[in-house]
Amino acid sequence: MANENGEIRRYKITVEYDGTDFSGWQTQPTARTVQATLEEAIQSLTQTKVAVHGSGRTDAGVHGRGVAAHFDLASPLLDEDLRKGLNAILPSDVAIHELVPVDSDWHARFNASSRLYTYTIVHRKEPLLRRQAWLLFGDINADSFTDLVPELIGTHDFAGFSKRREQDDHTFCHVFEAKWEQEEHLSRFTLRANRFLYGMVRCIVGGLIQVGRDSLGRDEFMKLLKREADIPIPMLAPAIGLVLEDVRYDPAERKVVGEAFRKVGAHPVPKNE
Known part of the structure; x- marks a missing residue:
């Protein structure tokens, strides 16, 4: 036009x-x-x-x-x-x-209802993915943490999985989708949420990898999610494997987030997001 x-x-x-x-x-x-x-x-x-x-x-x-x-x-x-x-x-x-x-009042950030991130890990050299995947050698027992991934779904305080900045209004996020896909030489983590804290996806991935390598207990991971203990944040997976795949503008999702956040006393769109 x-x-x-x-x-x-x-x-x-x-x-x-x-x-x-x-x-x-x-x-x-x-x-x-x-x-x-x-x-x-x-x-x-x-x-x-x-x-x-x-x-x-x-x-x-x-x-x-x-x-x-x-x-x-x-x-x-x-x-x-x-x-x-x-x-x-x-x-x-x-x-x-x-x-x-x-429309003149449409806003890319404030009208968004959710963002979808993926994080890709390769377990052998993959030249075509060298700029979009974390090359991670060594054994990872994915069976030890895949059942923890669905626990991320819902409204949680993700401060335990974030390098929190002082200007954050609050650290609640509502997760719509979380899954871990495992292939022979590739792992992929997918997370869709209304918002993301600084380093959040990378901290979650790092925590899952630590569970898979027995350097973080399953119970410690869940305590981080439920904010039940003052445990140091997990290792931060490198930025290279993280991709912002998609942004949704769905009124139904916004309604879900609004209702969920009201229950915990948080605003759906913090001013400093």
């Missing part, structure tokens, strides 16, 4: 990026970030400075496959021409797969 009247419109974009050479999503003064790279491409194409608002903030080295974001722009270009023009400017490790106009 062309914007012939020159009015400012809000655009939703779906972005994929290889996070290896980025210092995370959020703009930093002296570092290469995904947000700044997108903003620079838009300004280069349209001669307009805009702010790109993401659905979340991935850390350095974390990848994104279906990351939603939005920005406001007055552009005469057709939507598809705008998308193609931006992709022609963007570096090879970032791409916009979808660009569509949305």
Whole structure:
């Protein structure tokens, strides 16, 4: 759709990026970030400075496959021409797969109902996965922890699985989906939740690996989840295996989270998320 009247419109974009050479999503003064790279491409194409608002903030080295974001722009270009023009400017490790106009009050972060992350581990050298998987040698007894994974589903205080920042309003998250898939040479952990704390997925993966190697007890893992003991957080799995796969905008999910968080006295969208 062309914007012939020159009015400012809000655009939703779906972005994929290889996070290896980025210092995370959020703009930093002296570092290469995904947000700044997108903003620079838009300004280069349209001669307009805009702010790109993401659905979340991935850390350095974390990848994104279906990351939603939005920005406001007055552009005469057709939507598809705008998308193609931006992709022609963007570096090879970032791409916009979808660009569509949305309502002016739609927000990539505040309207999101859940995010889906995967974490991939390979147990032998896999050249095609060398930038998106943790290469981890040695025995891991997955049978010792796979039944713990479904325990993550529901509303929990995940402070025990996070490098908590002082500005966090609270540390409750509602998990919709959690699973561990095991193949001969590959393991994959999937987690969908309304929000994620700093380092949360990587801490959970690290904790499960520690259980599988008998360096963390099953009961200790559950005490971390239930906040029943002051146990040090598990090891932090490296960023390389983590991918933000998808962001959902489902009113039914938002209702579930709202009801669950009211029961624990927490706000569904903390101001400092």
